[in-house]
Amino acid sequence: MSRHITVAALTAAVVGLGTLTGVPAAQGAEGKRAPAPVVTRAGLDPALVTGRGAEVPFAEQEAENATTNGTVIGPGRAAYTLPAEASGRKAVRLVPGEHVEFTLPKAADAITVRYSIPDAPGGGGITAPLDVAVNGAKRSTMTLTSQYSWLYNQYPFTNDPAAGLLQPGWWITECACVPSGTTPAPVIEKPFRPSHFYDEQRLLLGKRYRAGDTVRLTVPAGSRAAWTVIDLLDSELVGLPHVELRAANALLFGADPSGRRDSADAMDRAIAFAKRKNLPVYVPPGTYQVNRHIVVDDVTIKGAGSWYTKFKGREVALGAPAADGSVHTGVGFYGKDAADGGSHDVHLSGFAIEGDVRERIDTDQVNGIGGALSDSSVEGLHIRHTKVGMWFDGPMSNLRITGNVIVDQIADAINFHGGVTGSEVSHTFVRNSGDDGLAMWSEKRADTDNTFSRNTVQSPVLANGIAVYGGTDNAVSGNLVADPVREGSALHVGARFGAEAFRGRLDLADNTTVRAGTYELNWRIGLGAIWFFALDRDIDADIRVTGNHFLDNTYNAIMLVTDWSVKDTHKIEGVHFKDVRVDGTGTSVVSARAAGSATFENVDARNVGAVGVNNCGSFNFSPDGSEFTLVDRGGNDGGGTTGDWLAPWLLPNTITCDDRPPVVAPPAPGAW
Template sequence: MSRSTTGLPSRWSAAATAAAVGLGVIVAGGTTAFAASAAPAVTRAGLDPALVAGRGANVGFAEQEAEKAATNGVVIGPDRTAYTLPAEASGRSAVKLAPGQYVEFTLPSSANAINVRYSIPDAANGGGITAPLDVTVNGKSKQTMTLTSQYSWLYNQYPFSNDPNAGLLHPDWWITECACVPAATSPAPQITKPFRPFHFYDEQRLLLGRTYKAGDKVRLSVPSGSNAAWTAIDLLDSQLVGAPKLDLVASNVLFFGADPTGKRDSADAFDMAIAFAKWTHLKVYVPPGTYQVNRHIIVDNVTIEGAGSWYTIIKGHEVALSTPAPDKSIHTGVGFYGKYAQDGGSRNVHLSGFSIVGDVRERIDTDQVNGVGGALSDSTIDGLYIQHTKVGLWFDGPMNNTKVTNTTVVDQIADGLNFHTGVTNSSVSNSFFRNTGDDALAMWAETTTNANNTFDHNTVQTPTLANGIAIYGGKDITVSGNLVADPIREGSALHLGTRFGAQPFAGTIKVADNTTVRAGTYELNWNIGLGAIWLYALERNMDANVQVVGDNFLDNTYNAIMMVVDFPVKDQYSITNVHFKDVKVDGTGTSVVSARVAGSATFENVDARNVGAVGINNCGSFHFTPAGSEFSLVDQGGNDGGGTTGPWFAPWELPNTITCDDRPPVVAPPAPQPW
């Protein structure tokens, strides 16, 4: 397929593009990098760690981008165009290997384990393939990983398809590609297949069998006889994993018949171990091994500990139900669930030190096939690794006082974590989310409001759809110290929205000390760029006290800040009582602020540089009267810097000068630098 890159500057899209082998995905014209060695370059979210110091999760691994390693393959990107391999890569660039080629990383510190983020082609008719990748250290100790694309490659419109050859799922929806409603257009537009391919990447962990020192070289090689026409390597995470945890005084699942080889289903053994633990007031211990579990494990008033997420792996198949469950699920699968709120919920549940690996390959929103679910109050979740479930952790309240810490969630079909309906006094901190298929971290106050919840010091990378962190209603919510990088489309890094039937925002909504990187994405349905942070009034006014303080917005594709209302309700809803203070903006493709709504906001000590268009793009509610825009910007002092058109917060723009330009030219800013 061919997709236009109109409007994206050359820094983000190579001058030439070529169809990758396999299903026509577009990759940026690449550069072959023949190199014998490369010094280790550790990054965070694809940047020098100094630029994001103090933000995001303190993870136990060192991230290295493939495009900065030694390779005889082709560097693809950087490119931010949706539906391309570079756009979904960390830092918007990767290395593409043909059979017989390699990429080699130099370890920056001692390590005995690696994690590889990669992509390989889909099968011609969907469903994925498997292919080998050889791993050597210093040319020795060869191990072969079996890569798979069975959990990647989605297509088409929501709720998406695994079939690259399928026609439009919703021909009655307006689409950008033809700027039309296909079913209502004559002659019918030609729709290129596969339509909107995305969710290309997956990742895989590997224990190396011994500890290697800084300076040792890990080479990833595609065997010359590989059945994959190409293998894209995005990055390598290296880690020094500690010894497995041993607990001798516990209800050990092995005593009840659990199979650590994964050959037999161990769900019943887990149930018996939990029952015994409750009776004896012991913890449940799950020793090293891979345990097959193909249904929910119901947890209430119990502690379950593994030997560590690298050693204790609880893995299951997705199972079709003969009849739909009361919750409307048509499948079940591995997951640890509290009782549902209508059944009283669960309390005093503590899960730690194991992996949950599912088998979810399609998005069915009624299916309860999440890693952790139900209603959990007065509970903790610590040190889990969750992969290939629909949602990593989806909580349906009302529930209270649950803490999620030090947890990794990757390769999800939908959200990473969602606090849904009446979740209070709960938090997620020091956790890592990558390659989610919807909002990575969300609070959704549907039906019953959420209150006093916090997302603090988490890292989010490459959500392939929607937002890094999204808050849909709620009271006294805090989003602080997070690092969010590389959202792809139809969302951005940070989002507040009166949407999806959410209860109103109330109290103080604090968005403080976060850093976003390469955000401010393209919105397909509106055909405009978003802000790295965007506030959206769709179903009601947004008038709670919103404090955006101390945030850094780096290398924004379009705007840094957007406030917007949907056009059909532009005269019904407004955004007011929003306050921006001590904010730094380093690079915007267009404006610093885009206002497409009635209302007002205050600005104090908002510094910007490398601004690609007029600093304020003020459309208000699109009436364009002589009185000016319906949105006012209030200057509280200290708003400095600018770009191509002069000061970003110029007096002539204030308080409500109409400067509306729906689609201004995009000017790629230089890479972020220390302030």
């Protein structure tokens, strides 16, 4: 007999049962001095990531470190649970009447709250209140929503918790079968694979508060939400809105800051005038309704700051599919298509883009920024609830993306797709992407000479924090990547998705990953914090992994793998690891599941949970040893319970294959 569970029962389970740990936190003490605030970066002591990740204007405070009469949930890393998608893998669960209270670490006049509330029983989300009080005086009531969270099922996911399998011909880990080829059909409990639980909201507090003041978040009695999970609070001092006097002011062309009327045509008029007069467009504080793409070329658009100038739109169904396959449109700023010459000299800064995307349709162009933008810049934007924050289709060159915040996406945060050259993403903060946080995807054309530097990527629900799929002479440096949830990890180098070959040099330098290395559902194994995957072709470029820190790895720190179907066809060569620190692995430092080789120099490890090298090679188990060779270039020190991680007996290619080794949870990382 088929068994079904309700969404309410499921959401109760993911909050409080199963692998989760319910730990009551410290009780708030009314009238007593607030405790000292605990400020983190990606749930870590900031001293562990000095000089890495994005420079941001806000201070991050995890709810589990605050004062509460609620319940701490986690830690937990199993997909489809609320702790797994939380920053630091912990959060605080509140029921009506309960609160969590934060002490401001520095002056602030604005907060961001990351939270989760239940879905509606039939999907589509609910709304619920959250009271905000500062120093005991109520300032506001936020209206939380789950309309942009709670996805279910297999890729490309659905909002319907009662839906049957979207891909009945795919392998399903839960039944260890292919349902469409199984008689009798297996029972798949519904909702199936819930995910994407969190959302966030920003709030201007209306005045400047001092360090030591308290911000209390309370779920009021009678809330429609049976529970509210608070993950963290970011606080910052926003200051006054920016004013641009010598500019084409969008209000003069009919833009409506109240959001009641659509302002897309007014923006077109302002842009046309600004181009004729060689002026920037200035968009004053307000919320501007825009329900389609604003096409930009040879123009500068400046807002009053992302907290003040907001472009907000509905997702609009098209009467007929567009030439590119889109069936919807929505708010976004787009360069011209590369086939039409693309756009040049476009500069966007100081505003927010708030979309209305609640489902993943890969053909839809409902991204915050899109098209082809050369000799251009994107700075200081805040983008949420679009499909992809920024998706660029080359050929195009010389794009600078810096100082942006991209959160709560259905798919990627930023993707350089096919023929993007000489471009950079830096000091950009990404949280809760529905696919890769930052990606270079060399489909049909190689992405060349690009850099992802000093960015922070937290909690990608699906896939990787930062991924490079093919390309030539690219670099990923100085980034901080934390808490990938499933079917990917922190850093990924992939010969897959039809990407062009890796050529020249790829540098992955001075990055820090934490709590990375997810469980791969189809293979049923744990990945590495950095993983190389040769699926479509060999990986044989000059790849330098230098100065990286892999902290608190769920499984392996490093993985090199091919798919079983091509294990005797493709290999991984030319990878060099140098000056690397590994602090804590659930299993090994290196897991090799491919043919090929890699060199290691000054790779230091501690708190290693299993044998230092799990070398399966291509699983042929030849008397000559593994098909994967490790080259010791000296200075490789440390290890764990089994001794030196790169002991002489492991070299060069001793088979030490344990397909699914037991996992030993590592201790929290500390100063080296």
